[in-house]
Amino acid sequence: MESTNRILELLYDRRGGYFSLEELAAAVGLGRSSLLRRLNMLTEAGLDIENSPAEGVRLIRRGRLIGHLIERDLPTSRIGRSVVCYGEVDSTNDIAFDAARSGKTDGLVVLAESQRKGRGRQGNKWLDEPGMNIACSILLINDSGNLAHEPLTIAAGLAVSQAIDQCCGLQSELKWPNDVLIDGEKVSGVLIELRKTSRAAVVLGIGINVNSAPPSDQVDRPATSLAAQTGQPVERIEIIRTLLVRLDYWVSKIIHGELDELRQEWVSRCPMINQRITVASGGDEYVGRVLDISPLEGIVLIGDDGRQVRLPAAGASIVNSA
Ligand code: BTN
Numbered sequence: 421m422e423s424t425n426r427i428l429e430l431l432y433d434r435r436g437g438y439f440s441l442e443e444l445a446a447a448v449g450l451g452r453s454s455l456l457r458r459l460n461m462l463t464e465a466g467l468d469i470e471n472s473p474a475e476g477v478r479l480i481r482r483g484r485l486i487g488h489l490i491e492r493d494l495p496t497s498r499i500g501r502s503v504v505c506y507g508e509v510d511s512t513n514d515i516a517f518d519a520a521r522s523g524k525t526d527g528l529v530v531l532a533e534s535q536r537k538g539r540g541r542q543g544n545k546w547l548d549e550p551g552m553n554i555a556c557s558i559l560l561i562n563d564s565g566n567l568a569h570e571p572l573t574i575a576a577g578l579a580v581s582q583a584i585d586q587c588c589g590l591q592s593e594l595k596w597p598n599d600v601l602i603d604g605e606k607v608s609g610v611l612i613e614l615r616k617t618s619r620a621a622v623v624l625g626i627g628i629n630v631n632s633a634p635p636s637d638q639v640d641r642p643a644t645s646l647a648a649q650t651g652q653p654v655e656r657i658e659i660i661r662t663l664l665v666r667l668d669y670w671v672s673k674i675i676h677g678e679l680d681e682l683r684q685e686w687v688s689r690c691p692m693i694n695q696r697i698t699v700a701s702g703g704d705e706y707v708g709r710v711l712d713i714s715p716l717e718g719i720v721l722i723g724d725d726g727r728q729v730r731l732p733a734a735g736a737s738i739v740n741s742a
Contacts, residue, residue, distance in 0.1 A: 423448050424458050425488045431469070431479035432489050432657075438476035466507070481655050482631070484551070485531050490660050496668035498527045499558055500661075506532040508550070511539055512557035513613055513625040519559055520621035526561040529664065538627065541611055542737055547638055552631040553645075554656055558667065562620040566675050569612065569622075571715040573597050573733040574686050575670035576610040576624045581689055583663035584608070584628070588646050588654060594689045596710075596719050597733035600628075605644035607633075626663070630654050679715040686713050692738075697721070701736035 426448050431439065439447070445455040459477065463469050468483025487503040494500045502525055509515055512530045519528050532555050538546035548555060560567055577598030584592045584600065584607065593601045600608035611625040629645040631653055636642065646654040673682055687693055692710045699706045699719060706729055708721030718732040 423450055423454075424462060425492075427455070427458055427462070428467075428479070428486060428488055429492065431477065432481075432486075434478065436478060436481040438472075438478045440476045441471075444477055482653055484533060485656060485660070487531075489657055490529070490531075490664075494661060494664060496527075496665055498560075498671060499668040500529050500664040501525065501527050503529040503531065506530070508532065508534045508536060510537040511535050511625070512555050513539065513611065513623045516557040516559040516623045516625075517613075517615050517617065517621060520561065520615075520619060520623075521617045523618075524559070526559065528559040529660075530557045530559070531555065531660070539611055539625070540609055540627075542735075544640075546609065546611070546627045547634040548627065548629065549632040554626065554628040554630055554660060556626045556628075556660065556663070558624045558626070558664075560622045560624070560671070562614075562622050565620070567622055567671070568674070568716065569614065569734060570718060570732055571674045571679060571682060572622065572624065572671070573610070573612055574713065574715060575674060575682060576612065576626060576667065577608075578682065578686050578689070579663055579666035579670055580608045580610065580626060580628060582666045582685075583659050584646065586662050587659045588650050590646070590649055592689070593691050594686060596690065596692065596713060596738065597736065602644055602649050605633075605642040606639075607644050607646065607649070624667070628659065628663075630656050630659065674715075683713060683715050686715075698739040699731050699736055700739050701731045705739060706731060 430447055445452050466484055468480035471477045485505040487505045490503045509532045512532045515530045534550035535555050540546040577594050581592045581594055581600045584590055595601055598610040599606055608628040613623050615621050631647045633643040633645040696709050706721055708723040711722050712720040714720055717730040721729050
């Protein structure tokens with residue numbers, strides 16, 4: 421393994437604790453001056469490494485995202501074999517589509533510390549404070565056409581919700597089609613985009629308010645962050661890794677047409693079942709009680725006249741809970 425990656429792993433695994441230079445050099449199998457050269461290279465590349473003569477060397481835990489620490493030993497079959505981390509970009513979804521055009525791999529994960537033009541669903545903007553949150557895009561090549569939009573849409577929200585609960589000990593909820601809420605406030609949203617490059621590319625764009633939520637005057641509904649909910653700063657790498665593992669699992673279920681568990685897990689996190697809601701879809705509004713979430717057909721409503729309607733996620737949104 422490259423020694424710089426080994427240095428990063430050792431520093432990260434010490435969870436913000438210090439190494440003496442001698443201890444670190446011995447652990448990596450380098451001399452002191454080679455180690456110092458590599459530490460300088462890492463610092464120049466923008467990584468938050470502290471080297472204090474009194475205390476030693478450490479990696480600031482809430483510093484920049486590091487692709488190698490996300491990829492390493494990731495137990496996935498498809499997603500996250502390659503992870504790239506940027507500083508500022510227009511939109512991570514655009515970077516993922518550019519990668520698809522230049523023949524980059526299926527399962528690529530693109531992360532950025534900040535986005536100039538983050539996009540949300542329904543033409544909304546997605547705002548976040550630089551360096552605080554997760555802006556993540558996952559590229560899936562769908563040449564075989566077995567990754568349908570509808571199940572992917574709910575799988576992405578579910579994977580986020582599971583990662584948040586597992587890593588932060590919270591109980592998040594899902595709002596169809598793929599918002600993640602805590603106590604009714606939005607903590608994450610997903611934008612799925614499809615483009616036909618030379619190949620059929622699907623990009624799952626996921627935004628999570630980890631350490632900061634947008635100010636209330638800049639969003640149309642209450643937002644929260646994981647830090648606000650847990651009462652402490654939250655480290656991003658573990659959440660991203662857990663999210664990728666969960667998503668990889670659901671993607672493989674979708675490919676094999678095994679959708680029952682996806683539906684059950686989704687519904688168990690969705691407080692809207694049985695609630696009367698209004699859904700805007702295709703220029704019309706539908707009012708009804710939520711009967712089910714179907715991984716293939718979308719939300720299932722039963723109207724006052726007893727008739728059922730199934731509304732796919734694309735272009736649909738819940739207007740209100742009546
Ligand atoms: C929504 O709730 O409206 C969806 C928000 C999706 C935001 C993410 S952040 C990463 C990716 N890049 C974007 O430009 N948008 C998505």
